[in-house]
Amino acid sequence: MLMKIPMSATSLTLAFPWFLFAATVFSLGLCHGSFNAGCIESEREALLQFKLGLKDPSNRLSSWDRDVDCCEWPGVICDNLTNHVLELHLRSLSENEYYGSNATGDYYEYMERSTFRGIHIPKFLGSMKSLRYLNFSGAGFGGMIPHQLGNLSNLQYLNLEGDGY
Missing domain, CATH: 3.80.10.10 (Ribonuclease Inhibitor)
Structure with missing residues (x-):
């Protein structure tokens, strides 16, 4: 059973920058093998x-x-x-x-x-x-x-x- 969770435009606007940040950090980790500088x-x-x-x-x-x-x-x-x-x-x-x-x-x-x-x-x-x-x-x-x-x-x-x- 799939449950639909309502999201307002405000919560999407607030969540998007965090998504971009997480995606960037994740891709850097994949490209360079680790998070060590x-x-x-x-x-x-x-x-x-x-x-x-x-x-x-x-x-x-x-x-x-x-x-x-x-x-x-x-x-x-x-x-x-x-x-x-x-x-x-x-x-x-x-x-x-x-x-x-x-x-x-x-x-x-x-x-x-x-x-x-x-x-x-x-x-x-x-x-x-x-x-x-x-x-x-x-x-x-x-x-x-x-x-x-x-x-x-x-x-x-x-x-x-x-x-x-």
Whole structure:
């Protein structure tokens, strides 16, 4: 037996926004697999592996920690909807930027402390398919550019300019 429940226009008007909200939340949960905010686990692990392979004398990546959302790490930009890492900004400051930031130390000492001192760019960065911006200018990487960077089909900006001296 089907029972008909009368609804007024007012109750429908009040219920509709809640329906839209619930539908949106539900669809986001289906699209992304969970309601947890934060970066993609495989991308966080790749960035942590990247950090482990670096010489980081200035400790500039010290806040890159497993317990912190990698979308909140300095130099990491994520997509607001998908949480994929889109951009990596790990460049060193130019001399003008350095002195423009009211720094008091010598620029060349800063460069000695802030570069990655000739280590190779890790190959697994090529697995971060959503990456669209990669700026390592003045960061002091060395060696051959890994061919795996060719897998970055969304990459729109790449700067591997020299070490800034």
